[in-house]
Amino acid sequence: MIEFVLDGRSKVNTYMQLVQQVKQALRVGLLAPGDQLPKVREVAQALAINPNTVLKAYRELEIEGLAEGRPGVGTFVTRTLAGASLPNQAELRDDLVAWLHRAQAAGLTPEDITALVETTMRASLPVEGPARQSASAG
Amino acid sequence: MIWLTWRQHRREALFALAGLAVIGTLMVVTGLAMRTAFNDYGLPECVARAGDAGAGSNCNRAFNQFYDQFSAVSLAGILFLVLPLLVGLFWGAPLVAREVEQGTHRFVWTQGVSRRRWALVKFGLVGAAALVASVGYGLGVSWWVSPLNQGWRQNRFDAFFFDMQGVAPVGYTLFAVALGIFAGTVWPRMLPAMAATLVGFVGVRVALATLARPRYLPARELTYPVQGTGEPDPTGGDWILSSGVHDASGRMVAPNAQVICPPGASGPDGRACGAELGLGPGAYNWQLYQPGSRYWLFQTIETGIFVALAVLLLVLAIRRIRRIA
Amino acid sequence: MEAVLETDQLGKRYGRQWALRDCTLRLPAGRIAALVGPNGAGKSTLLHLAVGLSRPDAGVVRVLGEPPHHNPAVLAQVGFVAQDTPLYRDFTATELITMGGRLNRRWDATLARTRLADLGIPPGKPVGKLSGGQRAQVALALALAKRPRLLLLDEPVASLDPLARREFLQTLMGSVADTGTSVLLSSHLLADVERVCDHLIVLHAAQVRLGGAVDDLVTAHRRLVGPRHDGAPIPGVAEIVRGSHTDRQSTLLVRTDGPVTDPLWTEHDVALEDVILAYLVDGETQTNHAAWGVPA
Numbered sequence: 001m002i003e004f005v006l007d008g009r010s011k012v013n014t015y016m017q018l019v020q021q022v023k024q025a026l027r028v029g030l031l032a033p034g035d036q037l038p039k040v041r042e043v044a045q046a047l048a049i050n051p052n053t054v055l056k057a058y059r060e061l062e063i064e065g066l067a068e069g070r071p072g073v074g075t076f077v078t079r080t081l082a083g084a085s086l087p088n089q090a091e092l093r094d095d096l097v098a099w100l101h102r103a104q105a106a107g108l109t110p111e112d113i114t115a116l117v118e119t120t121m122r123a124s125l126p127v128e129g130p131a132r133q134s135a136s137a138g
Numbered sequence: 139m140i141w142l143t144w145r146q147h148r149r150e151a152l153f154a155l156a157g158l159a160v161i162g163t164l165m166v167v168t169g170l171a172m173r174t175a176f177n178d179y180g181l182p183e184c185v186a187r188a189g190d191a192g193a194g195s196n197c198n199r200a201f202n203q204f205y206d207q208f209s210a211v212s213l214a215g216i217l218f219l220v221l222p223l224l225v226g227l228f229w230g231a232p233l234v235a236r237e238v239e240q241g242t243h244r245f246v247w248t249q250g251v252s253r254r255r256w257a258l259v260k261f262g263l264v265g266a267a268a269l270v271a272s273v274g275y276g277l278g279v280s281w282w283v284s285p286l287n288q289g290w291r292q293n294r295f296d297a298f299f300f301d302m303q304g305v306a307p308v309g310y311t312l313f314a315v316a317l318g319i320f321a322g323t324v325w326p327r328m329l330p331a332m333a334a335t336l337v338g339f340v341g342v343r344v345a346l347a348t349l350a351r352p353r354y355l356p357a358r359e360l361t362y363p364v365q366g367t368g369e370p371d372p373t374g375g376d377w378i379l380s381s382g383v384h385d386a387s388g389r390m391v392a393p394n395a396q397v398i399c400p401p402g403a404s405g406p407d408g409r410a411c412g413a414e415l416g417l418g419p420g421a422y423n424w425q426l427y428q429p430g431s432r433y434w435l436f437q438t439i440e441t442g443i444f445v446a447l448a449v450l451l452l453v454l455a456i457r458r459i460r461r462i463a
Numbered sequence: 464m465e466a467v468l469e470t471d472q473l474g475k476r477y478g479r480q481w482a483l484r485d486c487t488l489r490l491p492a493g494r495i496a497a498l499v500g501p502n503g504a505g506k507s508t509l510l511h512l513a514v515g516l517s518r519p520d521a522g523v524v525r526v527l528g529e530p531p532h533h534n535p536a537v538l539a540q541v542g543f544v545a546q547d548t549p550l551y552r553d554f555t556a557t558e559l560i561t562m563g564g565r566l567n568r569r570w571d572a573t574l575a576r577t578r579l580a581d582l583g584i585p586p587g588k589p590v591g592k593l594s595g596g597q598r599a600q601v602a603l604a605l606a607l608a609k610r611p612r613l614l615l616l617d618e619p620v621a622s623l624d625p626l627a628r629r630e631f632l633q634t635l636m637g638s639v640a641d642t643g644t645s646v647l648l649s650s651h652l653l654a655d656v657e658r659v660c661d662h663l664i665v666l667h668a669a670q671v672r673l674g675g676a677v678d679d680l681v682t683a684h685r686r687l688v689g690p691r692h693d694g695a696p697i698p699g700v701a702e703i704v705r706g707s708h709t710d711r712q713s714t715l716l717v718r719t720d721g722p723v724t725d726p727l728w729t730e731h732d733v734a735l736e737d738v739i740l741a742y743l744v745d746g747e748t749q750t751n752h753a754a755w756g757v758p759a
Contacts, residue, residue: 006658011734014658045637048629050495052661054640141565145558146551241549245602248514248543250567250609252535460533463517 001038002030006047014049018057026066026081037067037075139251139259150229151267158271161217162278168211169282176285179204185288204289212286218279218302222310223339225268230318231331233260234455238326238462257456265315265452272311279303294433295377297347304437309444314339316448316455323458346443352379354439357426364421365399365411375430386420396423465492467527467613467645468513474521475508482508484669486522490647490662492612494676495639497656498649499739500666506649507546509666510617513647514543527612539568542606542644546617548599552591556584556601563605575608582634596627600634607638614639616648620655628652632659653736663735665742672742677735684738687715689728699723705741716741 002025004018012020025031037058044051058075061067069075103113144151176182181204184197237243247253280303287299294300301310314335321334357379362369364383370376383392392415399411410419428436468490475483483505490496498506511517512524515531515538524530531537550559556579564570579586584597593601599619606614619635620628632655639646647664650656656663663680665673673680684704687697692706692713701720706713716733717723723730752759 008654008658011732041637041640044640045633048632048636048658050659050661051636051640052493052495139565142562145554145562240552241545241547242551244511244516244543244545245549245551246566247516248538248541248545249563250535250539250569252533252538254533461518463511 001036004038004043004047006049015053015057015060018043018054019060022057022061022066022077023081026077026079029080029082031077032080033077035077036073037061037077039074139256140263142246143260143263147229147264154225154229154267154271158274161221161275164214165278165282168208168214169285172208172211172282172285172289175204175207176289181285181289201289208286208289215279215283215286215298215302218275218307219298221275222272222307222314223336225271225311226314226318226335226339227332229264229268230315231322231335232328233264233319233322234459234462235322235326235328235331238322239328243462253459254456257459261316261319261452261455264319265312265448268311268315269308272308276303276305276307279307293375293377293430295375295428295430295436300351300437300440301343301347304434305441306437306444309441309448310343312448313342313444313451316451317342320451320455320458323455323462326462342447346440350443351436351440352377352428354436355428355432357428360425360427361422364397364417364423366401369396369398369423370425370427375433377428377430379426379428381423381425381427383415383417384422384424385418390424391416391421396425397421398423466490466525467492468647469525470509470512470522472522473509473512473519473524475505475512475517476520481669483512483666484521486666486671488664488671488674490645490664492645493643494662495646495660496648496662496664497660498647498664498666499651499653499656499743500649501651501743504666505669506666507617510543510615510647510649514538514541514615539609540612542609542611542614544599544602544606544614544616544619547622548602548619550590550598550602550605553589555587555589556593556604557586559590559601559605560608563608567609569610571608571610574610575604578604578607578634578638582630594627596623596630599623599627599631603631603634603638607642607644610642611644614644614646614648616646618649618651620650620652628655635659653739656739657735663739665739667743673738680738681733681735683718683720684733684741685717685719685723686731686733686737687713687717687723687728688731689713689715689725697723697725697728699725704738705744 002021004021006014006017010017022031022037031037038046040051040054040058043049043054058067058069061075062069066077066079066081067075068078100113103116108116179200181197181200184200234243237246246256283299283303287294294303300306317338318331318335321338322331325331325334360370361384381394381396382390383395383397385391395415397411397415397417411417466489468488470486470488473483473486474481486505486509498509500506508517512519513526513531515526515534518532526537527540529537531541551562554562560572560575563575564572576586579601582597582600584593584600590598590601603616603619606616616635620631623631635646636659638644648660657677661677663673663675663677664671687700690713691708691711692703692715697717699719699721700715700717700723702718704716704718706715708714716737750759
């Protein structure tokens, strides 16, 4: 079972924050198929948020095929995001570390590196998920 | 609702009960003392013979003695006069005013009970309690005051005595409670409601006692000669509204006076009776009065008026409550 | 969808002053709606009309399909917590629960007791001696014990400290998740509103300025930055809610009815709070330098 936290200053929608936290947990293997997500009531009460928001987040996860609701029981994880990528992550990480050293040697500051990574990602990877990013982009 | 009414007002009820118990004890103790003294001084006999000229100075002395001894006690009578007002101030006025002042009307009127039912049960129960209390002290005071009434040779119609015994206190009490409740719906704060109750109660009571009460029924007129028989019986308890001596033409010559000479007597200088006052032949005594036999009728009328006023005020209060938000 | 609260041209007057005017709105079932506006905007008036405490002077109000004034049938299905949570201060919480049982046909005393026990509220202490937060919890538990279909709360957390406020909202959200009750709460704490509510009604100067589902409202509003605006219509913009101008640039908060494609304008998302504030400000502020005796 995971516990949700809310970042009050984040510009990301509350329900999107919940979705992202579940995905994050799936990626790092904190949640596995068969695991139950916290009950809507518990999340609503703990975070003092609208239960409809929690429902919306869970529905989003169902649409993405990551979870399924069982009436009267709760919502359960059906798929993991870690699966394929988890074994590959160590290797990719090594590549990244090597690349970072090269960037540093080339005289880039950490801010320069972050900016370079973000612009490159935006240019070469499609935007993921339905979250609107225009606020920060515009 | 009944549970709520009791729970909300039990403290007032217990205070009132304690107060009535104290007053009751006081009444029994002083009442018995008065009765004993009344008998010891031989006053029952004097009262019975009040009309006789022969009752004489012994009786007068006894009456005076009784008066002196209990004039302080009679101050307690004032307390009985204000009892109805106290009930109105402390039971009636806060009933709606306190709810609205503290905002709890928004709590209780949004439960599953209609405002009308809330009002009917509350007014009904508080009214019933006031009724029981007032019947209690009305009867008690009637018993307590009767020796004073007789011993002071006071008329039961006198403002002080009429107002605190019999059934009139019941009418006053119900009126005071209703006035308090109504005032609370008009000025929904405790102090203004209580002030309005005080002013309204005293105003209506004084107005009715002085202006209306003498006219509940057409007063009777009595005339009797200056010299001779036919003078009214002082033990009859008539309420004399106005009196005087008229001359032969019917003109008032001596207001608030009466002249009575024994038959055949004449003045010290041989002139006719009353001549020194300027009375000519044919002058006669005149009085306007309400007969003593009307006492209970008047008590009933007075009570009826106040009960009717109380009902009217409660109906108005219920109508006003519909509009408080 | 069924409406729990519906008003049409609703108005309420105190003397000659309209406290609420031409109020037309519809609150669907299952929502948690916020009633937002400055003090004196008519929030309490609307809630009092909805709970039948006062009678409309104009228009209609329907709660669960029926006019609520002098209607115990409606009252039985509506839970109400008035501003400052008035309770009989000399009653204990237990006595208040007993009282509710005597005054309501449908009454879940066990629910109220369980709720207060969970919160650690002493049952035998006069509620006047409880903290403000505890008293608010008692009032909420009493309102919920009616098992209402609609819960109306008038500034329930305004007088509470931040911790008590959070606890109150937690209890409220837990209960809503349990029961599916519709809620209409008035508040001027926009952060709470944003967190808790999915429907919004903005009242200002006795009138409804904005109403609708929060998601729709947020999506429909945009901040546009561009060259100084001369009032010409911008394609895609239904209404300019608020604008501020320098000699070269205009910043507009707009309600859109389509995509704004004009390249002159840069489009930004807005937060709910920005939308609310834009509707609460009356056009351009009138300056009064002369009245203050300072140079403009």
